Amino acid sequence: MKYLQKLLLLIITFILVQTTAMAGNLRIVASLPALGQIAQGVAGEFAEVKVLAHVGQDPHFVPPKPTLARHLAHADLLIAAGFGLEIGWLPPLVDASRNNNIRQASQGYLDGRNVLNKVLGKPQGKITRELGDIHPEGNPHWWMDPVNGVRLAEVIAERLSQLDPLHADIYRQRASNFAEKIKMRIPQWKTSIQRFSPLVSYHNSYLYLTQRFELHVIDFVEPKPGIEPSTSHLDALVSKMKQNNVQSVWLEPYHDGSMVRKLCELALASCRSMPDAVQGEGFDGYINMFDQLAAGGK
Amino acid sequence: MFLLTSLIACLILALVMPFLGRRVLERRIVFVDLALAQFAATGYAIGLASDTSGPLWAAGITVVAVLAFAALPYASKLPKEAVMGAMYAVAAAAGMVILTQLPHAEGHMTDLMFGSLLGASYFDLAVLAALGFLAIIMLRFSGNDTYIQRVMFYTALALAVVPAIHAVGIVLVFGMLLLPALAAWQGEKNGPVWLALLVGVSGAVVGVMMAEFLDLPPSSSVVLALFACGLPIFIWNLGKRE
Structure with missing residues (x-):
């Protein structure tokens, strides 16, 4: 019995230590895998990054699952493509998570609007259903341009610097290294x-x-x-x-x-x-x- | 040529499905086709998930399903439609759960389960025609009385419907199966076969041509054409009854 009690104490201490260790980490949620990878690159070991859609899934239609809302509930930062790409599935998940930090226009949210200088593919003239399921705000698949990926890394670095000023220099340095790598390969x-x-x-x-x-x-x-x-x-x-x-x-x-x-x-x-x-x-x-x-x- | 293969595919269906559809109407069971197709699709999903042969699993599960359905006696008190509907739901749910284990297979699976008329190759059409012909022959030996006769019936259905759904999609197959037979329905029983076939073929031709000239999705267009061609015949039959 004594042995079991010791073991239980050890396990509980172990779990508590883990929790306090993790409590220091930022929690980032990205809607799409590519965005999550860039976030992971900037944040590194200082954040836990979760991604909602998985590789190979159509980003317009991601089936909602309870775990996705749970990830959002604990998130400090939500990164999305925006421009209507996730409009069919992300807003209900954000509502279900009841996390007000990650709502649009708050410090815990960023999407393509914060990143792009120029939006391509904006439809001209009158927009009706006759044009099919178009994106009225412009083409949302902006991460397919590596230069935009670099810009995203920079924006994430700035935002993380606000949320976690202790490691600001590291975030900016990482974004800068990433920019160099991309520039070389283009x-x-x-x-x-x-x-x-x-x-x-x-x-x-x-x-x-x-x-x-x-x-x-x-x-x-x-x-x-x-x-x-x-x-x-x-x-x-x-x-x-x-x-x-x-x-x-x-x-x-x-x-x-x-x-x-x-x-x-x-x-x-x-x-x-x-x-x-x-x-x-x-x-x-x-x-x-x-x-x-x-x-x-x- | 997309137009040519679409037309041929619809004509094959129009010449095969009404035979089966009439029997399906007689027995008052429709869900069995959907259930069989879903069983096959779930079998395929198991194959994908376990990295073994999808078609083999699909065929195996369909065979088991056919034997099980045939075991339900024709005049049983158990509501057959309800059983098949329930089995469809279970198979669909199982398939969905299996799919979530495979990150990349979702799109692949929709293509498998609900093929597109536009994707049919000449080989697909040849297979459809051959299996359809086989199904019609099996119908001759099918019936309600003995177990073997019932197995013949459900096998004929499986042979014709399951590959057709995989090739051209579920909506079109169901349209072809039921609309011509319904149009030719006279009073309490099936009308003559030639009438059902006529509705099927005219629906196919009108539908495909309409899609071509009006730039519409062909599967949906054919189903609507079947309805348009079948409705006048149906009304005429209603009048004839008295």
């Missing part, structure tokens, strides 16, 4: 990725990337975002692809399917699964994504 990526242009993509997820690396996007498989194509659209697309000598069709991992594979066959283009996030820790994960994209995806 020319290599740009040369390598040219061979896949001109291209067709399923959904307009790669706008920021194609602008940065000066790639030519001919058309999209979905005639309007969120709408299945018709036979005439697909047959016309095949001719258009042949006419423009399209090299590759870029698929988000969640849009791969028999229809697109067939399209690639008919149009003599290569079907490439181009991820918007890959497995990996910290900055390496984010950089790895561009390495994979430059190599042609899968």
Whole structure:
């Protein structure tokens, strides 16, 4: 009995020590894996980063689970893409978490608006449902441009410096190192990725990337975002692809399917699964994504 | 050519499904097809999760399901639709839970479960036609009285419906299965086969052409065309009854 009591005491002490140790850490929650990797890179061992969506999931539609709300409940900082990308699933989770620190416009929230100097893909003219499921505030897939990734790291570093001034210099240094790494690699990526242009993509997820690396996007498989194509659209697309000598069709991992594979066959283009996030820790994960994209995806 | 394969796929379905649909209407069971398709899909998910052959698991589970359904006697007091509906829910839930263990398989799975008409290749069509033909032959030997006859019936359904759902999607398959047979329904029993087939084929042709010229998603367009073609026939049959 005495032995068991000692063991119990040891276990309880062990757990308490863990809790106090963790209490010093910041808790960051990122909506998407790529954003989480950048946050992990800046924060390092000073924060616990949780990500809501996982690699390969469609960022427009993440199925809500209770654990996600729980992560949000304890978060000090929420990082999201914004521009309406997560509008279908994130707000209810934030409400359910009852965490007022992470609401929009508070110190515990940041998204693309805090990061971008220039928003691409803003629709012109009158916006109605006729245009399909478009993003009225602009194209939200902004992390696909490595320069925006750097900008995000800098913004995260500034925000963490406010939340945890003790390590401010370290955060800023890490963001700066990351910026150097990216700057060095952009020319290599740009040369390598040219061979896949001109291209067709399923959904307009790669706008920021194609602008940065000066790639030519001919058309999209979905005639309007969120709408299945018709036979005439697909047959016309095949001719258009042949006419423009399209090299590759870029698929988000969640849009791969028999229809697109067939399209690639008919149009003599290569079907490439181009991820918007890959497995990996910290900055390496984010950089790895561009390495994979430059190599042609899968 | 997307237009050509879509048209051929719909025509194959239009010439096979009404035969099965008429029997399904006779027996007053519709859910069994959905349940069988879901069992097959869950089997596929198990295969993916355990890194073994998906199709083998799917086929195995479907066979077990067929034998189990056939064991329910025709005139049983147990409400068959309810049993099949419940089994569908259980299989769907099991599949969902298995899926959450696989980070990358979600998109793949939707493609498996609810294929797209536009994705059908010539090989898929050949398989559909062959299995459909086999299913119709098996229907000749099916019935309600003996266990073997019931097994024949559910196997015929599984052979025709499950690959069709995988190839062209659930909505279109169900439309083709039920709308032509319903349109040809006369009074208390099925109308002539040729009438159901006529509705099916005209629905297919009108639907695909409508989708092509009006730039619409083809599966939905065909289902609506089936409804439009079937409705006048249905009303005419209602009048004929007296």
